[in-house]
Amino acid sequence: MSKDKNPRRVADNEAMAKTRMLRTSPQKLNLVAAMIRGKKVEKALQDLTFSKKRISDDVRKCLQSAIANAENNHNLDVDELVVAEAYVGKNMTMKRGRPRARGRFGRIIKPFSELTIKVRQNEEQA
Template identity: 90%
Template structure:
């Protein structure tokens, strides 16, 4: 007697990947995620490759993971994939401090974020 199979979290023509504990603020990460939303995956990968943002390497890694999940786990065609969703969430925040003048304490917050990318297979119109 085994466990029942978990239902899929995404549709039959979709695949997903998550990147957690990315060391940047969600606001900065959302700028890079907005850059790839709705694009074909090959165009999104080239945009991330030549982006000047530091976090774009981690976003590219997450997108490549979503593409690999689509190909290997769900048998989707890589040439017909688009980035259906790319959304950002907050994660923990490290609190650090720095001594300031007159005995005061300057608070430094170091935010972490998480990124979820869903890719969807769409058939091209002739």
Template identity: 75%
Template structure:
């Protein structure tokens, strides 16, 4: 006897992908996530491709994973997908130190972030 099956948390027309432990601060990652929120998937991919931010490559990878999940796991049409949600969360912070003058110490914090992208199929109204 196994565990009872939990119901799906997303709607039937949604799919998501999660990237964990990205080596960037949540504040910087949220700037890139804000670029794609609410856009059509093709437009969001184009924006990430030509973005000059270093983390845009990882965000694009996660978006492509969400698109693949929508297509393969949930039989959604790729042309009608919109980035419904793109939100950022905090992960761990590595703490390092750097020697400073007079025997003191300077703290260096190296934060990590989590990124969740939810894509939704929207029928176009004509």
């Protein structure tokens, strides 16, 4: 008398990690996400470690989380993992303001983003 188990959102040879409320614009975050798409996870981690972008530390944490999910939850081999997808979405925006001349009000918009990373285990061709 229980509900059916939810089906997996990713394939059997994939694992996923999602980070929400990253304090940067989606456009800036997408530059870092594009840097790791399609790469092996070791190379992607190296690129993120030595990147000069501020948000690259948070992207590296999300990638490490996806690797840990693949290893612990789905029993995938870490050495064969590739970043299959890395995509960015909008999140909330904080609205702030600053007084301007002649009684006007200048809006300051502080955007937040979310990041989703999927890693896939490549099957060896025999």
